[in-house]
Amino acid sequence: xxxxxxxxxxxxxxxxxxxxxxxxxxxxxxxxxxxxxxxxxxxxxxxxxxxxxxxxxxxxxxxxxxxxxxxxxxxxxxxxxxxxxxxxxxxxxxxxxxxxxxxxxxxxxxxxxxxxxxxxxxxxxxxxxxxxxxxxxxxxxxxxxxxxxxxxxxxxxxxxxxxxxxxxxxxxxxxxxxxxxxxxxxxxxxxxxxxxxxxxxxxxxxxxxxxxxxxxxxxxxxxxxxxxxxxxxxxxxxxxxxxxxxxxxxxxxxxxxxxxxxxxxxxxxxxxxxxxxxxxxxxxxxxxxxxxxxxxxxxxxxxxxxxxxxxxxxxxxxxxxxxxxxxxxxxxxxxxxxxxxxxxxxxxxxxxxxxxxxxxxxxxxxxxxxxxxxxxxxxxxxxxxxxxxxxxxxxxxxxxxxxxxxxxxxxxxxxxxxxxxxxxxxxxxxxxxxxxxxxxxxxxxxxxxxxxxxxxxxxxxxxxxxxxxxxxxxxxxxxxxxxxxxxxxxxxxxxxxxxxxxxxxxxxxxxxxxxxxxxxxxxxxxxxxxxxxxxxxxxxxxxxxxxxxxxxxxxxxxxxxxxxxxxxxxxxxxxxxxxxxxxxxxxxxxxxxxxxxxxxxxxxxxxxxxxxxxxxxxxxxxxxxxxxxxxxxxxxxxxxxxxxxxxxxxxxxxxxxxxxxxxxxxxxxxxxxxxxxxxxxxxxxxxxxxxxxxxxxxxxxxxxxxxxxxxxxxxxxxxxxxxxxxxxxxxxxxxxxxxxxxxxxxxxxxxxxxxxxxxxxxxxxxxxxxxxxxxxxxx
Numbered sequence: 001x002x003x004x005x006x007x008x009x010x011x012x013x014x015x016x017x018x019x020x021x022x023x024x025x026x027x028x029x030x031x032x033x034x035x036x037x038x039x040x041x042x043x044x045x046x047x048x049x050x051x052x053x054x055x056x057x058x059x060x061x062x063x064x065x066x067x068x069x070x071x072x073x074x075x076x077x078x079x080x081x082x083x084x085x086x087x088x089x090x091x092x093x094x095x096x097x098x099x100x101x102x103x104x105x106x107x108x109x110x111x112x113x114x115x116x117x118x119x120x121x122x123x124x125x126x127x128x129x130x131x132x133x134x135x136x137x138x139x140x141x142x143x144x145x146x147x148x149x150x151x152x153x154x155x156x157x158x159x160x161x162x163x164x165x166x167x168x169x170x171x172x173x174x175x176x177x178x179x180x181x182x183x184x185x186x187x188x189x190x191x192x193x194x195x196x197x198x199x200x201x202x203x204x205x206x207x208x209x210x211x212x213x214x215x216x217x218x219x220x221x222x223x224x225x226x227x228x229x230x231x232x233x234x235x236x237x238x239x240x241x242x243x244x245x246x247x248x249x250x251x252x253x254x255x256x257x258x259x260x261x262x263x264x265x266x267x268x269x270x271x272x273x274x275x276x277x278x279x280x281x282x283x284x285x286x287x288x289x290x291x292x293x294x295x296x297x298x299x300x301x302x303x304x305x306x307x308x309x310x311x312x313x314x315x316x317x318x319x320x321x322x323x324x325x326x327x328x329x330x331x332x333x334x335x336x337x338x339x340x341x342x343x344x345x346x347x348x349x350x351x352x353x354x355x356x357x358x359x360x361x362x363x364x365x366x367x368x369x370x371x372x373x374x375x376x377x378x379x380x381x382x383x384x385x386x387x388x389x390x391x392x393x394x395x396x397x398x399x400x401x402x403x404x405x406x407x408x409x410x411x412x413x414x415x416x417x418x419x420x421x422x423x424x425x426x427x428x429x430x431x432x433x434x435x436x437x438x439x440x441x442x443x444x445x446x447x448x449x450x451x452x453x454x455x456x457x458x459x460x461x462x463x464x465x466x467x468x469x470x471x472x473x474x475x476x477x478x479x480x481x482x483x484x485x486x487x488x489x490x491x492x493x494x495x496x497x498x499x500x501x502x503x504x505x506x507x508x509x510x511x512x513x514x515x516x517x518x519x520x521x522x523x524x525x526x527x528x529x530x531x532x533x534x535x536x537x538x539x540x541x542x543x544x545x546x547x548x549x550x551x552x553x554x555x556x557x558x559x560x561x562x563x564x565x566x567x568x569x570x571x572x573x574x575x576x577x578x579x580x581x582x583x584x585x586x587x588x589x590x591x592x593x594x595x596x597x598x599x600x601x602x603x604x605x606x607x608x609x610x611x612x613x614x615x616x617x618x619x620x621x622x623x624x625x626x627x628x629x630x631x632x633x634x635x636x637x638x639x640x641x642x643x644x645x646x647x648x649x650x651x652x653x654x655x656x657x658x659x660x661x662x663x664x665x666x667x668x669x670x671x672x673x674x675x676x677x678x679x680x681x682x683x684x685x686x687x688x689x690x691x692x693x694x695x696x697x698x699x700x701x702x703x704x705x706x707x708x709x710x711x712x713x714x715x716x717x718x719x720x721x722x723x724x725x726x727x728x729x730x731x732x733x734x735x736x737x738x739x740x741x742x743x744x745x746x747x748x749x750x751x752x753x754x755x756x757x758x759x760x761x762x763x764x765x766x767x768x769x770x771x772x773x774x775x776x777x778x779x
Contacts, residue, residue, distance in 0.1 A: 072141035083353030180363025252539035275476035303469030322416035325560030450492035480513035556610035
């Protein structure tokens with residue numbers, strides 16, 4: 001063990017080291033310099049401290065304690081501080097910490113792996129003034145209320161504030177509320193509590209685990225692959241899901257199969273209707289190719305047909321539970337086109353408070369980082385009153401519904417995401433909200449109100465047609481339904497089957513039911529025609545933001561607060577690209593994934609990562625010690641790390657040449673990777689430092705000047721498309737241009753959605769599949 005000798009002015013190995021404690025109870029080691037005999041002192045816990053009891057530290061009463069007055073409230077954000085200050089009124093001073101006030105040092109591991117993984121925290125330079133001011137404010141206050149967010153991270157921030165601002169535990173009060181409303185704030189301040197160290201330990205364990213993984217694996221990737229790469233305990237598992245899905249798609253071999261529909265007519269009961277062949281000779285139909293389909297059709301043509309069964313019934317479609325963080329991000333992605341990060345940013349604004357027409361800032365939704373679907377009885381009763389007033393008593397169920405969480409690890413002490421007052425209808429707030437705020441609030445309001453309504457009721461009809469011919473029996477079936485009672489659909493319709501203007505499955509079934517004749521069992525039918533159709537099995541779809549978040553949640557990976565940062569990190573590191581809302585792994589993403597899977601199978605194992613989340617939950621409940629959990633992870637991880645440093649091969653990719661000489665020195669230009677992504681540089685770097693931006697060409701000509709259109713990004717990372725000749729040409733489009741010209745006016749077509757394209761000149765809309773077929777036939 002070494003310490004700095006003030007006389008020798010270098011570090012020396014401590015002679016006769018003795019474990020000791022400072023006056024404040026901090027572990028340290030003292031000894032002497034082996035060269036000059038000067039006393040040496042080193043802070044930090046060592047194995048020698050094991051079993052020793054630290055001294056009891058009595059905090060000195062402050063000399064001016066009798067002069068303290070007022071109450072200080074500390075929250076994370078200025079917006080939240082403004083809202084709370086209006087509710088609390090005189091006697092309270094509300095200040096914002098602007099997020100975390102302490103963290104592990106960025107320049108080093110900051111975790112003592114030999115001393116029970118004790119973390120080394122410091123106040124970042126940019127937060128020192130904030131902490132100084134909070135410390136001064138806290139010294140004057142009779143009571144200090146720590147009103148940070150009601151989750152583990154918020155609990156940890158409260159504890160760090162306590163430590164960094166030197167707040168006496170006797171004066172500290174922890175208040176927790178899940179919505180920023182006058183009543184919720186008043187109730188929270190009536191029953192403050194102390195810091196829950198079990199929650200702090202769980203968050204601290206997560207932070208330390210992430211640091212141990214990130215600060216050990218990232219330098220390994222720098223030395224073996226290239227600089228500026230990173231690896232993370234949860235991020236790398238998410239990357240693995242994306243890479244493995246992409247490889248499933250590449251390796252997928254489509255299989256051909258055919259279906260046969262029959263059009264039947266009752267002689268006295270038009271119109272004709274279409275049913276699908278489902279059985280031949282008592283077995284489920286399987287048609288592998290066109291020849292088999294043609295042979296079967298020949299047999300079907302000679303059969304005699306009649307109605308085998310007509311079954312009428314009703315079915316209920318129940319509403320979905322109120323939003324959790326995961327389901328909100330998924331629905332906002334599907335319905336509004338929001339990324340997870342954008343969803344959480346807007347939700348944070350709605351939670352912290354919006355200034356309404358009355359001039360008062362009001363929190364419009366409950367806390368948006370939650371995996372619970374629980375709802376308070378007061379919110380349910382208010383929702384029932386609003387539903388009865390807006391839609392009528394017939395839309396109310398006999399009892400308020402109770403929803404069960406999908407996740408076993410859901411924290412039932414929290415609530416689902418809901419409006420703080422259902423009486424605030426979206427239409428009433430439209431003038432006070434931005435477009436994004438209004439759309440997200442409308443989504444949350446509609447989902448919550450719908451969750452408290454009666455199920456939708458459908459009349460269903462199933463008709464089976466039987467045919468006999470050549471000693472075989474053929475069964476055709478058609479099913480349909482019509483909406484009898486809309487129930488919750490009056491407020492909230494699921495769009496998963498109705499994207500991009502396509503009719504939902506329920507709309508299709510309702511249309512079919514209206515077209516079916518009034519048939520009875522035994523009615524004779526005439527076969528009008530047979531309709532064969534070729535199909536191919538489809539590969540699994542690529543992940544979107546929504547489906548990746550759903551996969552993470554289903555596997556038990558991460559927490560509600562981590563879903564958006566995971567996606568952001570994958571995109572920012574260049575491991576994943578988002579194209580038309582689909583996630584594609586990049587070449588470097590696949591390379592990093594393969595190295596981690598081969599050399600650190602446990603770290604990037606889905607099951608292992610989910611198990612770690614369970615252990616973090618056990619720390620939060622008090623059934624495990626955080627040091628034990630971290631040690632069980634780190635010991636095998638350290639062995640894998642040591643072996644990987646020796647055997648992991650270097651996989652450095654040579655810079656890609658672009659077949660263009662450097663305008664300064666004539667050497668080849670190559671594609672390089674920097675802090676902000678790809679750029680073009682000279683192959684003779686550092687002798688020649690010529691660079692130019694990388695332009696992602698999309699193979700479409702600019703409609704204004706004939707230059708090539710390229711993919712660009714705004715400062716916030718949003719993709720748009722502009723001309724390579726900018727600023728001489730100012731053409732730009734948020735929507736991706738297509739190479740096919742408009743069939744009507746030869747103008748520029750852009751992607752409207754996955755199914756359709758639109759012309760920027762004549763505004764006509766086209767199906768993209770039809771355009772692709774037309775292009776293929778011309779070729």
